[in-house]
Amino acid sequence: MIGSVLGNRYEIISEVGSGGMARVYTAKDRYLQRIVAIKVLKDEYREDTEFLKRFDKEAQASASLTHPNIVQIYDVGRDNHKYYIVMEYVDGITLKEYIEERGSLDWREAINISIQICSALSKAHSRHIIHRDIKPHNIIMTSEGVPKVTDFGIARSVSADTATMKIETVGSVHYSSPEQVRGGYTDEQSDIYSIGITIFEMITGKLPFDGETPVAVALKHIQDEPPVPSTLKPGIPKALDYIILKAIAKNKQDRYANVTELINDLENIRSKQGAGQGLVLPNIKRENDKYNTKKFAPLGDEDLKKRQPARDADSPEEKENSSSRKYMPFIYVLLITTIVGGIFYFVSAILKDILPKPEERPKEIILGTYIARDIDEVLKELEQDGITPVIHEEPSDSVEKNVIIKQKPDPDISFKVGGMTPLELWVSTGEETVTIPTVKHQDFNTMKFKLQDELGLDVVVKEEYSEEIPSNLCTRSEPDANTVVNKGSKVTLYRSLGPEKKQVVVPNLSNLTYDEAVNKLLSEKLKLGNTYPLGREGYQGKIIDQAPKAGETVTEDSAVDIFFEEEGSSGDETPGGNSKTIKINLPQGGGYNFGDTVRLRAFVVDHATGEELQILNEPNFPVSEFPRSLVVSVPATGGVTIKVYINDLLVNEESF
Secondary structure (H helix, E strand, C coil): CCCCEECCCEEEEEEEEECCCEEEEEEEECCCCEEEEEEEECHHHCCCHHHHHHHHHHHHHHHCCCCCCECCEEEEEEECCEEEEEEECCCEEEHHHHHHHHCCCCHHHHHHHHHHHHHHHHHHHHCCEECCCCCHHHEEEECCCCEEECCCCCCEECCCCCCCCCCCCCCCHHHCCHHHHCCCCCCHHHHHHHHHHHHHHHHHCCCCCCCCCHHHHHHHHHHCCCCCHHHHCCCCCHHHHHHHHHHCCCCHHHCCCCHHHHHHHHHHHHHCCCCCCCCCCCCCCCCCCCCCCCCCCCCCHHHHHHCCCCCCCCCHHHHHHHHHHHCHHHHHHHHHHHHHHHHHHHHHHHHHHHCCCHHHCCCEEECCCCCCCEHHHHHHHHHHCCCCCEEEEECCCCCCCCEEEEEECCCCCEEECCCCCCCEEEEECCCCEEECCCCCCCEHHHHHHHHHHHCCCEEEEEEECCCCCCCCEEEEEECCCCCEEECCCEEEEEEECCCCCCEEECCCCCCCCHHHHHHHHHHCCCEEEEEECCCCCCCCCCEEEEECCCCCEEECCCEEEEEECCCCCCCCCCCHHHEEEEEECCCCCCCCCCCCEEEEEEEEEECCCCCEEEEEEEEEEEHHHCCEEEEEECCCCCCEEEEEEECCEEEEEEEC
């Protein structure tokens, strides 16, 4: 696939990776001059109508979605039985790789990422599109830290009879909802479950359910309770525990009804407004609960008859019971007070961990203008206020190194020191630099594309002869390899023309035999061209003419045509006026665009018979050797036309 062109538009550059049913490549869009990603269906599936339908579904589902956190679909097509989807090329790593690099994420960063993922799914759900395979592997983190949801490989529009999908066929069992692993009906709440598992993994660095086989993991999704995240990583707010556990509840009715509800609760934690309010642990109802209230049948008439007669009010037993009943109201009041107090104590203990103490509440300041200032100077100033900003480095052609380009929040905004929202500063690293790669012995077109399109350099092409490097390979670059230059700098790329061909003088071949002429030409670093009359190769008669003529200057390895005397003619006869020399020139102007070589052919047409005889055929004649002289033997009576073609274009026609 590398180097091929799909749809006469997308030039495949390299393979990025391979999924369950497709391979992903980077390619260059020749029309729009941009780098794209192309997903090409594997050959083993292109005859499978079920896979082709699913492949088309992905394109239809994804192409209708436009969102900053969704990888954009540009085009879909088919080329010579290859089905492909063209999508936005995202420079980054997967969220899975990001988690593995960090071990686990700070819960504040995880919330920011989760809100953006939820926003993308909210857009999809509003179009009745369910992803069904949400997991960190299908979320790409850009170089700016923006998550983008990709691979709607099993997404499909929801209808009244939405089909189910078996977990062993698609998706990943570690992130699949209980209804998915059962092969049941899936909807928006199935995506919410997968988001919950993803948030769990971001914050703790672990999966809530794991096992040696996919079946073992699937059973845990159905049967086992997940661990509380804060038990695996202390310091996580209890309110965030509640959100995650609610999102991954076994029963769909215990989860969030929609992604918007989940976003609202995440926003509440991030802003510390209403943290803990409206956040209720899933109400998991278990069957055969031994504490369920037991129901008894009412007593019938027969039961009443079996009762003992009522005791006399004056009996000792009745007096004792009457005395006890006098204290019952006080007992009830005491019991209720105890229960209410216990509830109050329990709630207070929870809120104590969630809500900050008055002395711990962050102070507020008004942010200054940090843009266009030196970062070291600003950091010293912020340190006095107890602020540690998040620093982003960004190349700039117009801003000097270590100078702040932008800030977030904006200047003159009230800012809580130590609050949930960090102060972010973007600092210039100066002009973006690139390192010139090694080009020697590399394919010229490949290296030109790398320097120009991938590294953003201004490429100037020069050609030179080389005794050691074949033609169309690179000989060197200026500046040399491993030199660090600014992006956009000019670099000269040298293409090899192969060994240099020197100029030689054509020897005189008159009166030589065929073998003598061949040896003579080889000694002068020339080669034999056509032999006339045709079919005289190896003929031992004498040569009477040649083209080019003796004494002309040509490049090494040029061809020389030879002409023998006609059979039966006397030795002193020469073609005299019967041989014509035609000079062939390369056409100039007129929009002609010839390469390094052309196909050169000549024909003789007999006027009497109309017969056309080919007298010259050079399939790869070097352009540098024009003009070309062609000697043609013409009958004394004339009556012939000579036609010369270059790349099937008639360039010369003479009649004799």
